Amino acid sequence: MGQIGTMRRRVERATAIVVAAGLAACALSSCSAGPAPSSTVAVDTGTRPNQDVVALPTDRASAITAALTLLPSQIDEALRRSEVPGLAVAVVSHDEVLYTNGFGVRDESTGAKVDADTVFQIASLSKPISATILAKAMTQDPSLTWSTPAHTLMPGLALADPYVTQNITVGDFFAHRSGIPTGGGDDLEDLGFDRNYILSHLSEIPLQPFRTTYQYSNFGLTTGAEAVAASRGQSWEQMSKELLFGPLGMTSTSTSHADFLAAPNHAVLHARIGEDDFQPLFDRDPDAEAPAGGVSSNVRDLATWMQLLLSDGSRDGSAFINSDPLNQALSAQIVSSHAGDLDQRPGHYGFGINVGSAAGGRVTLSHSGAFGLGAATAATLVPDLDLGIVVLTNGAPVGLPEAVVQIFLDEVMYGHQSRDWVDTMHGFFAGFNAPSGDLAGQSPPTDAAASAPASDYVGTYTSAYFGTLTVTEAGGRLRGALGPTGATTFDITPWNGDTMAYVPTGENALPGSLSSVVFARSGGAVTTATLTYLNRYPQIAEPSGLGVFTRQR
Template identity: 30%
Template sequence: MRLRQTYRKVLCLAVAMAALGELAAAQAVTSFTAAPALSRYIETSMRAWKVPGAAVGIVRGTAPVYLRGFGVRDVRTGQAVTPDTLFDIGSCTKAFTAAAAAMLVDEGKMRWDGKVRDYIPWFQLYDPLADEQVTLRDLLTHRTGVPGTDMLWYGTHLTRAQVIRRLRYAKPDAGFRAAFQYQNVMYVAAGYAVGQAAGETWDAFVQQRIFAPLGMSESDTSAEAVQRSPNHAAPHVEAPDGRVHAIAYRNIDNAGPAGSINSSVRDMARWIGLQLNDGVYDGRRLISDASMQAMHTPQMVVPMQSEIGRVFFPDSMQLSYGLGWFIQDYRGHQLILHPGDIDGFSALVVLIPEIHTGYVVLINLGGGTYRQVLGYHIADLLLHLPPEHWGAYFRRLQTRLASEQKQQVADFMKQRHPATHTTLPLADYDGNYANPLWGPATITLADGHLVFHVFDRTLPLTHFQYDTFLTSAPNALTFTLDARGRVSEFTYSGARFQRKH
C-alpha cells in the first residue's frame, strides 16, 4: 500500500512537472517581450545599411520565441521575406559537417583522431610529417599548416575529389598543428571522408541523418536545388555607386561540406534546438553528449589580431575554434558561433549556453558588416547588457579597412618604374603554362593585350613594369626568361607556372 501511495505521489508529481514544462514552453513562445523593439531596430538598421532582405530566429531551449522575415527576397520582384525563405548559410555549414562526423564517431565508424587516410586512402599533403599524421580533428580545426586554397573550388568546375587531390601540391606556410589557418578545402575533405565512412555522399548523409530527423524539410545542400524552391532569396551586392542589385547565384556545390547549405530561420531554429539540448531533439538523441562537448570545446586558439579576429570578433578577450564552431568570450559571456559568407549572402548562428538560448541571422546582401551589427545587437539584448553602438563601430571599421586597402595599393604602385617595357614582344609571352596546384593555364594575346586564363577565369593583364603585369593591384604576374632569353615561366600569387613546349 505504501509503495502504491508512493507511486501515485511520484506519478502525480511527474504529471505536474510535465504540465509545468508544457506551460513553460508555451509561455516561452510569447514571453519574448523585446520582440517589438527588436523588429523596429531591424527595420530601421536595414534601411541604413541598404539591406534588401533578412530573417531572424531566436530559440530558447527547443522553442522558437521569435521568427520573422524582413524586406524583400529580390529587389527585382519585391516578394517579401518570410521565416521560410531559403538563404545560403555559407560557412555555417561547417558545423553540420562536424555534426555528421560526430554521428559516425558515435557509431564507431570514424574517430576524431583517426588518420584521414583511414577514410580517404589517396589523401595526401605536401609536408611529409603532416601527411603521415593528419587526422579528422586536424581537418575540422584548421590546423594543418596549409593556407587557404579557395582558388581550387571558387568559380571552377573541379569536383570535390579533384579539389582534394590538388592539396598534395599546396605548400604549407605554418607548422603542422602550430597555427589556426582558416581552410575551406580541409572541410571539403572532412565531408568527403564522412561520405566514404558512411557509404554515401555527404549531401545524402546530411539530408537523411540531420535534416530529416530535425524536420528541416525545406533545407538543401545545392545551389541548383535552392533555385527550384518557390521561396528562396536572391543574392545581392552593393555597387560602387551605392546601388544594391541582385546577382547570379554562385554555385559552390564542389565545396559543399564547407559552405553550400541553404536554409530558413524556421529550419535553422530546429538545428539550434539540437545544439542547445546537447544532441537531443524531440526526445530523440541524435548525437552523444561527449561528441557535443567535443564540438563546443576550444581546440585551437585564434589570434585576436588576425583578420578574422578584427573583423568578426570585437570586444573579445579570447577566441578559439572547436569542431565547426568558434568559441568567443564576449563581454564576460561565452558565445559559440559561426558566421557564413558567400557571394550575395551573409549568415550567423550563435549559441549562448548560459541562458540556453540561440539565434540565427540570414541576410541576402554580401560583403559589408551588417551581419555583425545585428548579431551583436541581439546578443546584447538577450544578455541584458548595456547597448553598444555597433552600427557606428562597424562603420568606422569598414572605413578603416577600406583606407588600409587603398593605402596598400598606393604603396604598391609607388614601386612602379613607369618608363619601362617588356623584354620581348608581347607575342613571345603567349603560350601554355602549368602549375601542379593550379593546373593548366594559358597566356593569350588579344587586341594588343595579354590575357591570363586559369580554371574558368579570364583575367586581362595590365603592364606594370618590365616583365610584370597586374590582374588588379597589387596582384602581380611576373614572367621569367631562361638563359637563352626565352620566356620559361611566370609567378602569380606565389605559384610558379612553367611553360609547356
C-alpha cells in the same frame, strides 16, 4: 548530462558574495563595519566557479520578452543604416521557437519580399552544421571519433608533409589546425575546379606548422567531412540528408547549389558596389566546398538545428546525437585569435564553431558566414540562457547579421545595447569588401609598354597546382585562360616591361582588384609566368610558389 544542459540548469543566484563574506568575517572578529556599499553586482553561480556569470537585469523570461519586443524596430533601423536588401531571423530556446520573421526584399530587381521561409545561402554557417552531422555519424559508429586519423577513412589522402598525412585527424581538419593556409583550395574553386580535383591537389600546398597554428581552411574542413562520408560509402550530400536534414524535417535545407536555385522562394545574392549600393550581380556555386560553405537553408530549419544543440543532442525528448562527440565539437580546441594586449580576451575554435564568452562571462557558441559576392549570416547560442538566434542576409558582408545578433543579446543580458553594434561591425568588416592584388588602387605608368612584341609571350604554361595557363594574342593584345576548361579568361595588359597586369576574378577578388603577371626569361626567351595574385596566401608572408607557371611551348 551534457555540458549545455549543465550550464542551462543553474543552481542558484547569489548577490554580492564578496560583500557578504566580508561582513561575516567582521562579525567573527568583532571588527567595526565600514559604510555599506551603495550598490552591488549580482552574480549567478553555477555548480562550478567557471559557470558563474553576471546576472541578468531581470528574470530570464522578462529579459527575453523585452528584447523580442524591441527586435523588429531594431532590425528595421539596422537595415536602413546598412542598406542591405533583406534579412530573416529566428530566436529559439531548446523547446520553443520564440520568434521568426523576414524583413526587406530577396531580390532588389523584383522587390519580392523576404519571409521566414525564404532560403538563403548560409556560407560558412555550414561549418557547425557539418560538425553536427559528423557528431551524428559518431553516434551511429562509436569507433569513429574526432581523433580518428583521416587517412584511415580516406586512403588516398595526401598533404605536403608525410607526417601530417599519417597523423592528421578528423578533428584537426574541423579545428583548422591542419596547417593548410587560409585560402588554400579556395583559389582553385574560384577558377572552376571541382571538389575531387581540389582535394587531390592539396598535397601541393606548403603547410604552416601542424596543430600549433590556426589557419581557417574551407577545404581542410571539407576534407575531414569527405573522409567520414567516404568511410560510410556515401557522398557528403547523401550523408547530410540521411543523418540530419531528413530526420529533423529540414526540408528547405540542402548542400546542393542546384537545389538552392530551384527553390521558388530564395534570396538572390547582392554584391556591394561603392559604399552603400547593393546589386544582384553574381551567382555563387559553392558545391566544391559544400561541407564548409555550401549549405542553403531558411531560418525555420535553422531554428530546428539550434534547438537540437540547446537540447544536448536530444530530439522530442529522445537522444538523437550522443552528447560526447557533440560536446567535444562545442568545446574550445585551439586558440583562433591571440589577444593583442593583456586586457583582451582571446578567441577559441571548437570543431566547426567559435567558442567564446560574452562581456558578462556567459559562454557563447557562434559562427558567421559570408560570400563577398553577396551573402552574410550569423548565429549565436548562449547555452546557460537556453537561447539561440540566427540571422541570414542577402548582402555582401558589412557586419549586419553580427550586429543584429549582438543587439538582441545585449538587450537580453544587460537591458541595453553596450555599443553601436552596426557601426562597430561595419568597421570590422570593411576589409572584407576591399579589392585584392598587388596593383589594386594603382594606375598604369603613363608610358606602360611590354619589353617585346606580344607574340614573345604567347604559349602554354603549366603549374602542378593550377594546371594550364594559356596565353594567346590577337591584334597585338594578350589574353590569358585558366581553369579546367580554360573558361576563366582575362586580358594581360602592359605595365612595366615584362611585368604586366590582369584583373583576377572569383569570390576573393572583388571589383577593383588588380594584380601583376611577371614574365621571366632565360637566354632571352620567356620561360615562366608568375601570377602574383595566385602565388601568395593572405596570412603568409612568403610566396607559395604555386602561382609560378613554367612555359611548355
